[in-house]
Amino acid sequence: MILNEEALTQRVVSNDIGISVKKEGRNRRSVRHIRAEGVFKKLIFFVAFGMVVMILGILVTLVVQSSLSIKSTGLSFLWGKVWDPVRDIFGVYPFLVGTILTSFLALVISIPFSFAVALFLGEYYPKGWVPTLLKDTVELIAAVPSVIYGFWGLAVMVPIVRKFEAAIGVQTTGVGIFASSLILAIMIIPYSASLGRSMVQMVPGNLKEAAYSLGATRWEVIKSVVLPYTKSGLFAGVMLSLGRALGETMAVTMVIGNTAKLPESIFAPGNTMASVIANEFTEADHPVYLSALIELGLVLFLVTVVINMIGKRLVKGFSK
């Protein structure tokens, strides 16, 4: 993911410089060259179109495989509060709430950190070994496998959270919505930080210089030039993080407490859709149960699509 963004930025930068075109070959265009051009065009079209087919294929598969559960449970699947595989009662409401609660809470926790990193690296110290170290470290956060976050969370973070919970006098299980939001927040920082940094760096120098020449301080430049110029990019980064948080499975499963009850507070244990699927899929031993888990996957898919679409709208609104 990070690598892709890097490539994206680099391409944009090299576009600014201007793509060098080999001039010596111009006179020797042959039919073969032109035909190869056509083949290449078709090839990239099919490969790119293949992505659309694949996504639609996934959607169709999910719908078809979950038809058994859709028939038996109907729409109450969405707001049913009981998940009881023994009696074939399936309601995903607690998991839906758990997923959205952990993701948004993680987003709220992570935003100050990722924006700080983006501004620090993009505006204050874009060059030098300290910023490079910081940048690489932040990107490394995204490279660490999530199961490692899970282990670390369970062994190190949860006991600290438990002490914190005891200190403020709430439920002291340690694991729960709050603990998983913390883990998620750490995991999603690099996504918005990296994209944010590239955006901040792309603010045209003459705009900033104009502001400085009018006597603006650095903070004023950030506030009235950099942030307005980059807000759609920063928001796109936040959306990317949110997508990551919604689908994260392993680390969340290990620290969320995995109860099929509606969480009473952010310190209560809960469950997310992704972790229910991961937990129960291997031993789903009768057809309706398996189908209900696939329908859960379908709901997660749709939630992600809807949130992404809203995000796109907002990004568009910002850039106007």
Add this chain to the structure above:
Amino acid sequence: MLGGVAMLVSGSVMMTSCGGGNGTASGADSTADNTITGAGATFPNPLYSKMFSEYNKTTQLKVNYQSIGSGGGIQQLTQKLVDFGASDAPLNGKQDSAMMPMAAVHIPATAGAVVVTYNLPECKDTIKMTPEILANIFLGNIKKWNDPKIAAVNKTAKLPATDITVVHRSDGSGTSNIFTTYLSKVNTDWDSKVGKGSSVNWPVGLGGKGNEGVAGQVKQTPGSIGYVELAYAIQNGMSFCQLQNKAGNFITPSIASVTAAANIEIPADGKVSLTNTEAADGYPISGLSWILIYKEQKYNDRSLAKVTKMLKLVQWMIHDGQQYSAPLNYAPLSPKAVSVGDALLKTITYDGKPVLQ
């Protein structure tokens, strides 16, 4: 240098012999016949892996076992993608009908147990549990460790006034299945409210993923109680409860007491739940783990040679293979279970004729 030459020579000999083998029609079949695939339960995987690698040393038979969970194993067998399945729970009615018209034979291959583990730093004595207390803790009716019901059977133990935190498995598992099957048998309330299965709607408590997840939660949380596999608890030196069995004795879970639990009359089809065993010295939350094989083996162009090899393998597993159980903390099969398994293996047919005599 000489060794290198020797290796080269033997290598080329092997190549020629392989080339020769492939030339004939039977050559390709014999390599396919020498690989058996299976899929299913994760619980017996360490034992099965050991058994298959030992068996491979003497017979060169290659067994490819995927420990993807009992549910997955049953599904792969239903779709006839594997030669045998493995499950911690006998097939239920729904699954049996899904497999029709092919009936599957359940051969007991090993036994395991689920122990109740707890974290009470102040309490040095081993906690004793009755089925009634255990069910009520997991139902959320007993909330404190110094509850009079617990104190009544633990007269000498110093029980603290801490809250009980229940920890259960979050992932669907054979361990949960055995545990909930036991609770359903001993407590009608549990049976009607929760029931049995590899995943259930737990009335109280936190979920941990895998044995290590439950163990981790229990170790971290004072006053917690959870359940893990016997082998896992022994290997990690965890403290576990003595549990009162049907005969009224308090039994410490161990390899011996699990084997004892399986030493009861086993029905001819091998499908028996050992939970709440009648055996006087048997640990009550024990269970068999089965190998599932279709009764009629002539399907998907399978050769008789392959079927014979597979059945011989299973036969070896329930006899000589059992020596590897105890070192890995699995309970060896009881003599009664072995004889039922032997009889079942002889009922398996190829094109209507029994394979093993």
